[in-house]
Amino acid sequence: MSVVWRRTIPQLLVAIILVVMTALYFLYIDKTTKATLNYWDGLLINYSIVIAAMAAIVGGVDLARYHVSLIMKREREQIPFSLITIILEVVCVIFAFYALATGVPILTQPQFSWIYLNLQVPTSSAMYSILVFYVASAAYRTFRARNPPALLLLIVGVIVMLGNTSLGFAIWPGFTPLKDWIMTVPNAAGYRPIVIGVGLGTIILGLRLILRKEVTWMGRRD
Amino acid sequence: MNYLPVEQVINPAAGTVSLAILIFLSLSGYYYMKLAEKGRTFPVRKIRAFEAIEEAVARSVEMGRPVHYTIGYGSIRTAHAPQYTAGLGVLTHVARLAGKYGARLIVTHGVPEAIASIDEIVRDGYFSEGRPELYNPVDNARYLTDVQFAYASSAQAVIIRENAGANIVIGPFWAESLILAEAGTMVGAFQIGGTARDVQIPFFVLVCDYAFIGEEIFAAGAMASGDIPTLASIRGQDVGKLLSIILIVLGLILLPLGVKLATYLMW
Numbered sequence: 346m347s348v349v350w351r352r353t354i355p356q357l358l359v360a361i362i363l364v365v366m367t368a369l370y371f372l373y374i375d376k377t378t379k380a381t382l383n384y385w386d387g388l389l390i391n392y393s394i395v396i397a398a399m400a401a402i403v404g405g406v407d408l409a410r411y412h413v414s415l416i417m418k419r420e421r422e423q424i425p426f427s428l429i430t431i432i433l434e435v436v437c438v439i440f441a442f443y444a445l446a447t448g449v450p451i452l453t454q455p456q457f458s459w460i461y462l463n464l465q466v467p468t469s470s471a472m473y474s475i476l477v478f479y480v481a482s483a484a485y486r487t488f489r490a491r492n493p494p495a496l497l498l499l500i501v502g503v504i505v506m507l508g509n510t511s512l513g514f515a516i517w518p519g520f521t522p523l524k525d526w527i528m529t530v531p532n533a534a535g536y537r538p539i540v541i542g543v544g545l546g547t548i549i550l551g552l553r554l555i556l557r558k559e560v561t562w563m564g565r566r567d
Numbered sequence: 568m569n570y571l572p573v574e575q576v577i578n579p580a581a582g583t584v585s586l587a588i589l590i591f592l593s594l595s596g597y598y599y600m601k602l603a604e605k606g607r608t609f610p611v612r613k614i615r616a617f618e619a620i621e622e623a624v625a626r627s628v629e630m631g632r633p634v635h636y637t638i639g640y641g642s643i644r645t646a647h648a649p650q651y652t653a654g655l656g657v658l659t660h661v662a663r664l665a666g667k668y669g670a671r672l673i674v675t676h677g678v679p680e681a682i683a684s685i686d687e688i689v690r691d692g693y694f695s696e697g698r699p700e701l702y703n704p705v706d707n708a709r710y711l712t713d714v715q716f717a718y719a720s721s722a723q724a725v726i727i728r729e730n731a732g733a734n735i736v737i738g739p740f741w742a743e744s745l746i747l748a749e750a751g752t753m754v755g756a757f758q759i760g761g762t763a764r765d766v767q768i769p770f771f772v773l774v775c776d777y778a779f780i781g782e783e784i785f786a787a788g789a790m791a792s793g794d795i796p797t798l799a800s801i802r803g804q805d806v807g808k809l810l811s812i813i814l815i816v817l818g819l820i821l822l823p824l825g826v827k828l829a830t831y832l833m834w
Contacts, residue, residue, distance in 0.1 A: 367589070370578065370581055371577060371578055371581045371585075371586045371589075372576065372577065372578060373576055373577060373578050373579070374578075390644075393644050396680065397642060397644065397679060397680055400679035400680045400682060400683075401679040401713070403679065403682050403683075403710075404679040404682055404710040404712075404713075407682060407708075407709070407710040408709075408710055408711070408712070410705055411705050411706075411709055414705050414706075423728070426724075465714070465717070468716070468717070468720075469714070469715070469716040469717065472716035472717075472719055472720050472746070473716060473742065475746070476742055476745060476746060479745045479746060479749040480745060482749065483745060483748075483749065483770070483773055483774050486773075486774075487773045487774075536765055538811075539765050539768065539780060539781040539782075540765055540781075541808075541811050542781045542782035542804075542808065543763040543765070543781045543782050543785075545592065545782060545804050545807035545808060545811075546649075546763070546781070546782030546783075546784075546785035546786065546804055547649045547763075547782075547785065548589060548592050548593065548596075548804075548807070549592070549596050549785065549800050549801070549803050549804045549807075550649050550652065550653065550785045550788065551649070552592075552593050552596045552597065552800060552803070553596075553789065553797060553800055554652075556597070556600070558600065558792075558794065558796065558797045558800065559652065559656070559788065559789075559792070559797065560792070561655060561656040561658075561659040561688075561788060561791055561792055562651075562652045562655040562656060562684055563684065563687070564683070564684050564685075564686070564687025564688045564690070564691055
């Protein structure tokens with residue numbers, strides 16, 4: 346594939362879309378032009394949805410290929426997990442073909458709903474709930490008062506935790522207003538520079554993309 | 568010559584001041600890039616997390632353990648696209664280091680649109696460093712899923728089962744940030760994290776050995792390119808920071824005088 350197809354055209358497309366999107370946001374546009382641009386915008390979004398769907402197919406093939414390779418390697422501990430992954434992937438593909446053949450959307454098929462409600466929802470909830478223990482273990486390691494800044498972090502952390510609970514209010518009603526002050530004054534003062542910095546960083550990244558200087562996302566160099 | 572009134576040129580909802588700031592920053596970034604192209608060099612502040620990447624990769628090789636890298640999950644069509652771009656930029660650097668030191672790199676992700684880019688970046692890393700024999704597309708670049716906790720559990724499993732020596736997580740992250748970082752802690756991996764999502768930054772700062780804070784992930788992308796003019800664009804970013812500091816100080820001075828600067832910045 347030539348350099349023009351692989352690098353120049355994608356870079357130009359990104360640069361043009363960035364300039365057009367910025368102009369559309371900042372400039373005043375009359376209703377007729379806006380309607381036309383909205384049509385093109387909708388068309389672009391539809392294209393991107395199709396591209397994402399095709400990319401998801403590639404992802405599915407990638408996933409199956411990896412798990413098949415693990416089964417072929419006969420890694421005993423991994424085989425059950427790889428088998429489950431492949432079987433569920435095949436089942437979902439069957440549901441998709443069934444939807445195509447019957448016209449019943451996949452999300453409304455009772456069998457698919459059963460799998461979704463009884464497998465995906467509980468497992469996702471389990472993963473989310475595990476987060477509580479991770480927060481506790483990370484907090485334990487972090488809140489050890491090894492030096493003055495860590496001690497300050499510990500004190501502030503305890504005040505904010507107590508200020509968020511009814512127990513804290515029962516111990517001392519002042520915890521809640523103190524927590525509110527910490528969150529709205531020092532905490533906001535710490536967060537805002539980070540948010541401003543992210544905005545500035547995004548602008549400069551956009552500039553590099555428009556000038557075709559940011560090319561690392563494209564992969565292979567020439 | 569008749570001029571159109573401002574309200575018929577600038578979208579009133581967007582604001583003239585924000586457009587002026589955007590133009591000013593873009594011009595300052597462009598100016599520094601042009602100066603760099605002419606041979607001028609600028610001191611660029613060091614980012615410790617970026618410098619630590621080489622140590623992380625080298626240490627993993629010494630321990631005979633793989634390097635795990637992830638950019639997160641989701642769709643590149645959202646407002647988080649710049650963070651995915653930054654994550655891919657740093658991956659370029661990590662892949663080249665993996666090629667240089669002969670490390671086994673495992674990239675996990677849940678961004679279907681980025682599959683081709685990630686494959687290319689990893690391949691380029693090994694090939695450009697003269698180690699094509701280490702490149703194995705099935706093993707090096709693994710698409711997991713774009714469902715949040717399924718991705719988190721899969722990435723966690725990879726970190727633990729593969730016994731990662733280094734765990735580098737850069738991109739937009741949500742609740743899974745701590746799951747990934749804690750998985751790295753469990754196996755004693757050298758951890759480097761970075762995100763521009765403000766609510767997740769504290770998790771990386773607390774759990775990782777080094778963390779990119781906010782805009783540093785975008786600067787890291789420029790550093791990874793190794794291109795001097797691209798690197799000079801960070802100067803434009805710093806000019807923006809200086810402007811922000813001036814506006815904040817000015818706002819503080821004017822506030823006791825009864826002038827609220829923020830109101831005028833909304834124009």
